[in-house]
Amino acid sequence: MFNACSTDVDLYADYKDITVVYGLLDSGADTNFIKINKAFLGPGNAYDIALIDDSCNYPGKLDAKLIEYRSSTSTNNYQKTAEFPLDTLTVHNKELGLFYAPDQLVYYTTKRIKTNDSQYKYRYELQIDKGDTIVSAVTNIVGGGSFFIPQATMNLSAYTGSISWSPSPYAAIYEVVLKFSFIEVGPNNDSVVRCMTWPLGAHPEHQLTIENNIYTLPFKPNLFFYNMAAFLGNDTLNNNVERLVTDYPLEVSIAAGGDELYNFISVNAPSNSIVQNLPEYTNVSGGYGVLSSRVMLNKRMRISGNTLPDLMKHDHWHFRQAK
Numbered sequence: 001m002f003n004a005c006s007t008d009v010d011l012y013a014d015y016k017d018i019t020v021v022y023g024l025l026d027s028g029a030d031t032n033f034i035k036i037n038k039a040f041l042g043p044g045n046a047y048d049i050a051l052i053d054d055s056c057n058y059p060g061k062l063d064a065k066l067i068e069y070r071s072s073t074s075t076n077n078y079q080k081t082a083e084f085p086l087d088t089l090t091v092h093n094k095e096l097g098l099f100y101a102p103d104q105l106v107y108y109t110t111k112r113i114k115t116n117d118s119q120y121k122y123r124y125e126l127q128i129d130k131g132d133t134i135v136s137a138v139t140n141i142v143g144g145g146s147f148f149i150p151q152a153t154m155n156l157s158a159y160t161g162s163i164s165w166s167p168s169p170y171a172a173i174y175e176v177v178l179k180f181s182f183i184e185v186g187p188n189n190d191s192v193v194r195c196m197t198w199p200l201g202a203h204p205e206h207q208l209t210i211e212n213n214i215y216t217l218p219f220k221p222n223l224f225f226y227n228m229a230a231f232l233g234n235d236t237l238n239n240n241v242e243r244l245v246t247d248y249p250l251e252v253s254i255a256a257g258g259d260e261l262y263n264f265i266s267v268n269a270p271s272n273s274i275v276q277n278l279p280e281y282t283n284v285s286g287g288y289g290v291l292s293s294r295v296m297l298n299k300r301m302r303i304s305g306n307t308l309p310d311l312m313k314h315d316h317w318h319f320r321q322a323k
Helices: 046-050 221-237 259-267 307-314
Strands: 019-028 032-038 065-072 078-085 087-091 105-108 120-128 133-140 161-165 171-185 191-204 210-211 214-219 242-245 251-257 289-302 319-323
Touching: 019 133, 087 133, 133 289, 161 251, 171 214, 171 221, 171 259, 191 214, 210 221, 221 307, 251 259, 259 289, 307 319
Parallel strands: 019 289, 242 319
Antiparallel strands: 019 032, 032 105, 065 078, 065 120, 087 105, 120 133, 161 214, 171 191, 171 242, 171 251, 210 214, 251 289
């Protein structure tokens, strides 16, 4: 009976081709990219294998395309209105990481993604093995003309404040970032534009306060000065520079993401549980990954109240109003 048992295991006997797809369609972008890779399995260290491009990429160019659908306002049924293939190019600026770099093969299209107040949705379709295997995913498109920021100014010296914006159709999560730009002039009158970035986090739409169809995100604006001190650092010891503040130095950037992106982020968020059996999330049929959509909203603002005078009170920062 013991002779009939075997402990030999062939880890590579049942290798299966698994397609991995990631894409975020952006109606505000002139070019949209989709990453198509394959899972790999082989002897040796997986980290070493990931650094070899052939381990992650399919050979040649795959038959991949986007199919556009538009809904009928009367029946809410979607009809195919366009179909366009995805082309390939190699980007050369990927930062070093777990996978091969700096060159990366990506699929792209220059066809504009439509929103028209979210009457459109898009289906990604990939054919492998001469059409024997179909990998696909469908997403609604975040965006539309109703997505805007009503504020025009912001007092960064106030103890309490908020940022407001209108909902973006089909958005499930919003990421808010403040950017403060100024002109730094050196001793030889050479100038450079510098930008201090202040992330205010990503916020699911169900956690935001909404009134009169406007979301409101409260925050403490005067923390801006702590962020500025950290940004300038040892530069405050340089007495040979002058920092000029223009009329519209502040930019509010809000990125709206779709349901699929929010679900993917939620599933893969760090867990404080000792049970580490995390669920998997994918909306790709026939493979793994995520196809979703996002849109960026940017607005430049004036600073109000005591913001500029308070900046100028820090003599060692050398801030002045630009003429």
